[in-house]
Amino acid sequence: MSSPTTSDTGYRDYIPLYDEYDYDIDEFEGRLPEDLRGTLYRNGPGKLDAGGQPLGHLFDGDGMLSMFAVADGKVHYRNRYVRTKHYHKSLTSQGAPYRALGTMRPGGVLANAMQFPANVANTGVVMHAGKLLALWEGGPPTEIDPDTLDTIGVHRFDGKLKWLGAFSAHPKWDQATGDMYNFGLAMVPNPSLACYRVDRNGKLGKVGKVQLPRPMFNHDFGLTPKHMVFVVAPLVFPLTKMMGAGLGLRNYIDAIDYEAARGTMIALLPRYGGRPRILHTDPLMHLHLSNTYEDGTDTVVELVNYHASWEQLNGQLQGLQDGLTDNSLPYGGTLLRLRITKSDRVIHEDLSDLQGDFPTYNLRYTSRQNRYTYLAVGLDGNRYPNAIAKVDNITGEHRAHRLPAxxxxxxxxxxxxxxxxxxxxGWLLLASQDMARSVAHLRVLDARDIEADPVYVGSLRHHLPLTFHGNFAPRAA
Ligand SMILES: [Fe+2]
Structure with missing residues (x-):
């Protein structure tokens, strides 16, 4: 099946949304389950320009939060941009006010030298210890009012996240204690993954560090009962390129090289003290991990492997930003299970040949074996995710909820x-975008019967630019 493209239909998968809305969704089909109550929060780059300048990468746009508050059979929608320094300044600046991962400021080398990418708070959103936090992996979280989505300010956990304060967009929760674990990529003085535990009262403490052999990029991690687990793809910032980026000669995102010969490094950092156990395996290209758990003496990690170089994956992201073309690659990677044995073997098992990304699961199963992984997939070799699949991790079979064309x-x-x-x-809650009509929907699927018609489809009054990550909080905003 060939899909319509930008060139033959004029529609795009990414369109900025400048306006901020606040309304009850009154156009819908189906019925909300009576016992579904809470708030779905989503985060993503709402616009890809700043100060009138188009931004260079999908990762660079100002974070725009959406919330779908579900209660009493109704959904209330609201969206707000995170009021970061970047957002505020870009309203009046001539061109991008700060550098971003893939964007240079106007003014040449002098305007870009020794400038770090600005925190645009656009990647994830989580609720922890009663605080709603917008996350961006290069810097500290931004605290948001969970009801109004007003920006409260940069959150450094009582000053514990110092200086750049990187705090990834993929924290994990210990289901027994309620503690939140996370890491931040630190480049100086030595490249490392700084690891944190935030207790259920919001107090941050250090778990330890994983030293990296070079400045490298890592996006996600896994949590088992004993370890924080890192699977670090060979995405390296070579010194000369890094210096070039620092001196304002090139973009940070272009300073990443995929050095396959390095292989993939795995680090198991004990959660309660001790040095990390380091292993190596064949090179992988991934951004997202699914669940991670222990199986007897083995540690098991499930992730989405792209079977491609960083350049290809980055090209796919660029395609989502610039408009899909006939040359765009099929969407996503495939689910891979890594089994790390006591004797330091790393066994690779393909879980499914479906192409997708954004793996999610019932978070109550964090750190223990889960049977079902939900994945946004491109069926029929599609160049964007056009379905949600429910993959059975035991049999490798899947069922899919295919969205309308x-x-x-x-x-x-x-x-x-x-x-x-x-x-x-339970239910799967997802936003979807009708690209032909440029209107977004909230869909509620019954996870037990994912192929069935949605339980509920609510129509937004506008489109919704691609969002990266979100969470469902049981409290209705
Ligand atoms: Fe992510």
């Missing part, structure tokens, strides 16, 4: 039905 799926978030005991007893 020309609809793009964002990440699906699972939320359990109150009182549920079965892993898949």
């Amino acid at each position: 020309d609809h793009l799926a964002h990440e699906a978030i699972f939320t359990p039905r109150p009182g549920a005991t079965a892993e898949d007893d």
Whole structure:
């Protein structure tokens, strides 16, 4: 099946949304489950320009939060830009006010030398210790009012996140204690992954550090009962390129090289003290991990492997930003399970041949084996995600909820039905975009019967630019 492209239909998968809305969704089909109550928060780059200058990369746009508050059979929608320094300045600046990962400021080398990328708070959003935090992996979180989505300010956990304060967009929760674990990529004085635990009262403490052999890029991690688990792809900032980026001669994102010969480094950092165990395996190209757990004496990591170089993956991101063309690559990578044995073997097992990304699962199963992974997939070799698949990690089989033609799926978030005991007893909440009509929807799927018609489809009054990550909080905003 060939899909319409930008050139033959005029539609785009990414369109900025400048306006901020606040309304009850009154156009819908189906019915919200009575016991579904809470708030879906999503984050993503709402616009890809600053000060009138087009930004150079999908990762550079100002974070725009969406919330879908579900209560009493109704959904209330609201969106707000995160009021970062970058956002504020870009309203009046001539051109981009700061550098970003893939964007230079106007003014040449002098205007860009020794400038770090600005925190645009656009990648994830989580609720922890009663605080809603917009996350961006290069700097500290931004605290947001969970009801109004007003920006409260940069959150450094009582000053514990110092200086650049990198704090990734992929924290994980210990389901027994409620502690949140996360890491930040630190480049100086030595390249490392700085690891943190934030207790259920919001107090941040250090877990330890994983030293990296070079300045490298890492986006996600896994949590087992014993370890924080890192699978570090060979994405290296070579010294000369890094210096070039620092001196304002090139973009940071272009300073990344995929050095396959290095292989992939795995680090198991003990959660309660001790040095990391380091292993190496064949080179992988991934951004996202799914679940991570222990199986006897083995550590098991599931992730989305792209079977491609960084240049190819980055090219796919560029395609999503600039408009898909006939040359765009099929969307996504495939689910791979890594089994790390006591004797330091790393066994690779393909879980499924479906192409997708944004793996999610019932978070109650964090750090223990889960049966079902939900993935935004491009069926039929599509160049954007056009379905949500439910992959059975035991049999490798899948079922998929295919969206109507020309609809793009964002990440699906699972939320359990109150009182549920079965892993898949709950709903998948996802935003989707009708690209032909430029209107977005909120879809609620019954996770047990994912192929069935949606339980509920609510129409927004506008489109929704691609969002990266989100969460469902049981409190209705
Ligand atoms: Fe991510």
